[in-house]
Amino acid sequence: MGYFFSPVRIDISSRNPGKVQAALTENKRVLHELVFEHLREEQYYEIREPFSLMSLLKSPMGLMLGFMVIVVFLMPKLMENMDPEEMRRAQEEMRGVPSLSSMLPGRSN
Structure with missing residues (x-):
């Protein structure tokens, strides 16, 4: 193990009782003695990667979390730098745009 x-392919003859023939399957070479020599050691299990903070950040969930953290901390800073007149204009424009909830069926305003 x-x-x-x-x-190895082993053929047992039904016509000639006691006649056994062995051959390697990859090159069809006939073997006169059946001696097994290992070619290499076999790894049956995958080696688990150690924990890495970078692999966690590169995952889709890590990217979404990073984006949300940036938005949470940067949006208030951007809003502070916005001119009050500009903010009022943006709010007035948003009042004229129909919301998604008003477009849903069964909803009456």
């Missing part, structure tokens, strides 16, 4: 061997 833990080693990889080359596959």
